[in-house]
Amino acid sequence: MRLEKCWFCSSTIYPGHGIQFVRNDAKIFRFCRSKCHKNFKMKRNPRKVKWTKAYRRLRGKDMTQDSTFEFERKRNRPERYDRNVTEETLKAIKKIDKIRVAREARHHSMRMKGKKAMERQAAAKELEQDIHLVKAPLALQEDPSLTLPKIKVKVSHPQAENQMEE
Amino acid sequence: MAACVASKWSMAVSRSLLGNLSSNNLGSLGKPQDLTSLGYNGLFFQQLRTFIQMRTKLKVVDNSGAKWVRCIQALKGRKGARLGDTIIASVQEAQPRGKVKKGEVVYGVVVRAAMPRGRCDGSEVKFDDNAVVLVNKQGEPIGTRVFGPVPHELRKKKHLKILTLAEHIA
Numbered sequence: 001m002r003l004e005k006c007w008f009c010s011s012t013i014y015p016g017h018g019i020q021f022v023r024n025d026a027k028i029f030r031f032c033r034s035k036c037h038k039n040f041k042m043k044r045n046p047r048k049v050k051w052t053k054a055y056r057r058l059r060g061k062d063m064t065q066d067s068t069f070e071f072e073r074k075r076n077r078p079e080r081y082d083r084n085v086t087e088e089t090l091k092a093i094k095k096i097d098k099i100r101v102a103r104e105a106r107h108h109s110m111r112m113k114g115k116k117a118m119e120r121q122a123a124a125k126e127l128e129q130d131i132h133l134v135k136a137p138l139a140l141q142e143d144p145s146l147t148l149p150k151i152k153v154k155v156s157h158p159q160a161e162n163q164m165e166e
Numbered sequence: 167m168a169a170c171v172a173s174k175w176s177m178a179v180s181r182s183l184l185g186n187l188s189s190n191n192l193g194s195l196g197k198p199q200d201l202t203s204l205g206y207n208g209l210f211f212q213q214l215r216t217f218i219q220m221r222t223k224l225k226v227v228d229n230s231g232a233k234w235v236r237c238i239q240a241l242k243g244r245k246g247a248r249l250g251d252t253i254i255a256s257v258q259e260a261q262p263r264g265k266v267k268k269g270e271v272v273y274g275v276v277v278r279a280a281m282p283r284g285r286c287d288g289s290e291v292k293f294d295d296n297a298v299v300l301v302n303k304q305g306e307p308i309g310t311r312v313f314g315p316v317p318h319e320l321r322k323k324k325h326l327k328i329l330t331l332a333e334h335i336a
Binding site: 001013019021 | 314
């Protein structure tokens with residue numbers, strides 16, 4: 001039994017799932033489900049289809065190089081069965097998975113690092129420039145609490161001028 | 167059977183239509199999913215592959231001299247032959263100096279079938295085309311070379327000679 005990778009989305013194909021397509025040049029394409037198979041038949045390039053691992057790795061959204069990937073490389077020499085080795089391998093698989101998940105989470109957080117600051121900046125700019133999309137300008141003038149706090153400028157003889165206008 | 171053949175032909179026609187259409191539409195529309203908005207249903211994307219039956223054209227992938235054959239009878243199988251089965255075929259086109267001549271009735275073993283065949287681990291295999299290797303009555307191949315990939319299923323059917331001649335076992 002061997003766990004293969006889907007040619008289109010790079011997910012693992014467990015036994016009993018999927019379709020294998022053998023092209024006449026003897027290249028074997030394995031698909032995990034009909035979604036990937038149909039996309040292949042439509043001649044879509046997985047590197048351009050957003051939900052595939054190929055796209056994500058190409059655009060740097062997922063980790064590309066890590067030492068945890070070395071453990072999963074394909075080995076063509078069959079190993080002699082040794083009970084201890086099998087036991088250790090099973091334990092190691094669990095540990096390696098945990099480490100890999102932790103590293104991927106860290107990669108994700110590094111990628112999203114400046115997000116909060118950028119969002120705040122964008123929001124402040126929008127409030128300053130595009131407030132007319134939210135509230136009509138006349139409403140803003142009537143009720144000054146809706147606008148940003150304006151800077152107060154001292155004007156000379158304020159009482160006399162106000163009495164004259166009213 | 168006539169209905170089967172007719173449906174297969176219409177499927178082939180519709181697929182070629184789709185091929186032409188998509189080559190045009192992708193230029194103008196730029197999105198493959200717009201084809202469905204034109205009224206074509208998803209049936210076009212699922213080309214139903216069926217058995218190898220009477221009048222099925224098969225490519226010959228050995229050096230016995232024949233180019234392609236037409237199936238006359240599928241031995242074993244009420245609906246038709248599948249991957250790994252033997253068929254009786256009539257040679258339609260042959261190379262001038264070969265071991266078989268045009269019009270001869272020969273036996274053949276199906277080594278590639280477009281119809282998916284279930285494997286014992288639950289997965290399915292399918293190939294790009296329908297291909298056959300000519301054999302004699304005893305099951306031994308007439309030619310001395312086999313081109314292209316062949317499936318594992320031949321081992322169970324005891325066509326070991328073909329497997330040894332094959333250049334790639336899928």
